Amino acid sequence: MITIYHNNRCSKSRNGLQLLEESGKDFKIVKYLEDIPNEKELKDIIDLLKIKPIDLVRQNESIWKSNFKGKDLSDADIISAMVEHPKLIERPIVVNGKKAVIGRPSEKILEII
Structure with a gap:
């Protein structure tokens, strides 16, 4: 089953959702600002993406800049910050299955569906 971690207020996320709808494939939507992934779920997603936790953080968000930027944070600290402030999660x-992408640009989604 395909899953999209989605924020309807984000145009890139809406574009990704539209691409999935047009694909005709079954998928489920996780509104991650409401249904916040826990630390294990985030770690699993990061592992599938084959990135470091910091690469999933929206570092231009004011929450990041005021609370975390410039601090010496471990990967676990970064994951905890995303759980506490899901707005920090890239979307x-x-x-x-065992593949995942950040849909920026949206066309990257086509690589795994």
Whole structure:
């Protein structure tokens, strides 16, 4: 099952959702600002993306700049920050089995569906 971690207020996320709808494939939507992934779920997503936790952080968000920027944070600290402040999570994320992408640009989603 394909899963999109989605924020409807984000145009890139809406574009990714539209691409999935047009694909005709079954998928589920996780509104991650409401249904916040826990630390294990985030770690699993990061592992599928084959990135470091910091690469999933929206570092231009004011929450990041005022609370975390410039601090010596471990990967676990960064994951905890994303759980505490899900707005920091880059979007959209699409997971399909053992593959995942950050849908920026949206066309990257086509690589795994």
